[in-house]
Amino acid sequence: MDEMDRKFISEQILDVGRQLYAALDSKIMTAHAQQIAQMQDVRRLAVAQLAPKNAFALITDHPIAYESNDHTVPRGTKDDNTRNQRFCHSLETYFGRKVAALDLGCAGGGLVFDFLIRGNAAFGIEGSDYSLRAQRAEWSIIPDYLKTCDITKPFSLIDQRTGKQAKFDVITMWEVLEHIEESLLPQLFANVKSHLAEGGLFVGSAATYDDVANGVSYHPTVKPEVWWRDVVRKHGLEFVPKTMFLFKDFCRGSGNENAFYDADFSKNPELGFHFLMKHLAA
Structure with missing residues (x-):
């Protein structure tokens, strides 16, 4: 051969x-x-x-955040689907009952799903319709509980059982604040305030670094925690101690292995911080 x-x-x-x-x-x-x-x-x-039957109806004239880079060039909205049953449990323990939760910037809807299967009332709003169109993550599983709208424009969630505006025990924003242009923050906080129940909690995380991919910047408002503390007070909210939570209870910034990618603020505090806010005390 x-x-x-x-x-x-x-x-x-x-x-x-x-x-x-x-x-x-x-x-x-x-x-x-x-x-x-x-x-x-x-x-x-x-x-x-x-899950409880969805009782919330979204009213908005701005169904998509068309100006957001995460909509025009999808990144977080395309990949993220953060989940954390620990967070849900910590809130149920704090309130001593099931809760009503609103997740703003919900991406794949994972946290809404976690709340629902534990018997809580929950609703998620995402600025981009990428996940809706792709039917990715939880959007094909819980479509009645996930909707799109621009959260920097006026919107209202109506409790269809009462016909009045819905009030939530907890509103969350996990690494969303830095995606919002500074000039749009007043309406965002007005939306949070109007939907947060008395005694309710506004919980989340904020990144303190720019996120640039393929020449696109996704974090137009990169500010330190002290800056955010000052800004929210001007809009009727205030930071309060986070003693009710353990570090791993937080959905992002905790090295959450159930997130697509998640920093650990305890190891890299320069990357961001967690916040817990309430209505500003009179």
Whole structure:
């Protein structure tokens, strides 16, 4: 057998190997897709059995945050689907009951899902319709509980049981504040204040670094915690001690392994901070 014959045989063996690998890979991918579909069905059933019926109706003239870079060039809205059952549990413990929760900038809706399957009332608002159109993450599982609108414009959530504006025990924003232009913050805080119940908690995290990808900046308002403390007081909110939470209770900035990517502010405090706010005391 000469060198040409050996080369020909080797190429044939490699070609057969590639075909077998492709066929096996295709079967694995098909089986994986089927498993995902079955799991989605199970999760829909879980929501149907465990979650309260959605009582909230969103009213807005601004259904999409068209000016947001995270909508025009999707990044966080495309990847994030943060979950944290610990956070839900900590709130249930604090209030001594099930709660009503509103997640602003909810991305994939994971936190809303976590609240719902524990029997809490919950609703999520996302500025981009990327996840809605892609039917990614929880948007195909809990569509009645996830909606889109520009949270820097006036909006209202109506409690359909009473016909009045809904009030929430907790409103969350996990690494969303820095995405908002400074000039748009007054209306954002007005929206938070109008939907936060008396004694309610406004909880979240804020990044203190710019996030630039492919020449696009996603964090137009990069400010230290002291700056935010001053700003929110002007809009009727105030920072309060976070003693009710353990560090790992926070959904972001805690090294949360259930997030797409999550910094750990205890190890890298220069990356951001957690906040807990209430209505400004009279």
